[in-house]
Amino acid sequence: MDELLAAATVVCLPMRVRFRGITTREVLLLRGPAGWGEFGPFPEYDDREAVSWLRSAIECAWQGPPPSQRSQVPVNATVPAVDAARVPEILARFPGARTAKVKVAEQGQSLADDLARVAAVREHVEHVRVDANGGWSVAEAATALTALTADGELQYAEQPCASVPELVELRRRLTGRGVRIAADESIRRAEDPMRVVRAGAADVAVVKVAPLGGMRALLRLSEELAAHGVPVVVSSALDTVVGIGAGLAAAAALPDLEFACGLGTGSLFEADVAAPRPLRDGVLAATLVDPDPERLAQLQAPGERTDWWLARLTRCHGLLGGH
Ligand SMILES: O=C(O)CCC(=O)C1=CC=C[C@@H](O)[C@@H]1C(=O)O
């Protein structure tokens, strides 16, 4: 534990646009013998859930990445639940991306807002996927996805409903309509990530390094998913350049990579702990980047937030052995 505390720095990154209800992203970074790791479970997650994120940070900093199969990873643009008028400005931050993921079903917004945002995105990119973060009931999802596919295909709809039984029912209702369902929260926040697949509720799986407990855990799960015919989309958990490096390393280690990965979210930050990897032609180089000491100092979290994260690190460390 002393080694972990000595290795820790807490940073607070300002965001350009509100995303999943937040405008600043706090994470704790760890420096270990193999490099840097990121511990950034969202503040509302309890320690039991956060412990996988710690396991992942320790893997990165003490073990390093698995062997890679490719040096570049295609990424999608991520479009927060902004007004349709802001879409060009957001997409301009993802040069060359041919796929965009659009947030929908945001609280306080209407289906008309989603339709306008998706229509604006379609003008710029080839493939569009949507992410509802479980915000629709089955009936709402059926209506919304029918409307959203009236003028063009969706690559898939990510977590349209919150629960596995709802996803099963929605998939049954949408039979023959050509709308694939992707599971995100049903994988990363589930006790058993394969449950949603065994239930026949997902065509695609969104997989994230930190909530799954690391790069190697992600690779093991992806192998199991592939055996069930379910392809994966490696995505970020709104990570700094450090966490994105782990996502890129995992994506680069996969034998097959069918879809663009949700690892372009660095573009949503106003500042990061190192110069962001350049996004060219919709592709990121699968490299690991060390934080820049000057930026670390500039982005350092206030004292009381640092104390909060160190206490969380200590509690989660105490839970590590139990799994
Ligand atoms: O998949 C992407 O394009 C980017 C990652 C992303 O959308 C998310 C990152 C972190 C938290 C989540 O609310 C959100 C998601 O639901 O997929």
Ligand SMILES: [Mg+2]
């Ligand atoms: Mg999602």
